[in-house]
Amino acid sequence: MTEPVDPDVDLADVRRRRQARRSQLRVLAAVAAGGSIGAAARYGASLLWPTPPAAFPWTTLGVNALGCLVIGVFLVTLTEAWTAPVWVRPFFATGVLGGFTTFSTYCVDIERLVAAGRPGPALTYMAVTVVAAMASVTAGAWITRLILAAVRRKAGRTR
DSSP, rough: OOOOOOOOOOOHHHHHHHHHHHHHHHHHHHHHHHHHHHHHHHHHHHHHSOOOOSSSHHHHHHHHHHHHHHHHHHHHHHHOOOOOOOOHHHIIIIHHHHHHSOOHHHHHHHHHHHHOOOOOHHHHHHHHHHHHHHHHHHHHHHHHHHHHHHHHHHHHHHH
């Protein structure tokens, strides 16, 4: 015996919503797994290169610039050279690199410098981080496009 069904409810629509929910949970799991890896790598960098409270936060600046460089390389590779499974982008770009780059620590570092009576270095750090992040992501994308173009030219000559 089957249960009564409301004639106004499209069962296919209910199935689609369930599938969408499962898909969203998979993406969330990929982001969470990647984020834990990225955050652990960032924490490792802070242990390897600790920054005293009133010192210029070179480690955070380096981590953010490196993460932005990698995301430039990755996203160009993903969109222009490689068809990856759907979980790769949320896992690596949002999860790993989102957990690795640390703009919340960037804000805390600025506050620490100001609280230590160092507003000049705080303002410098604020500006340099934004410029370094933008320059890094742009350089990563640009260099990757140059490499991909060279590989394509070479592949075209060898055929």
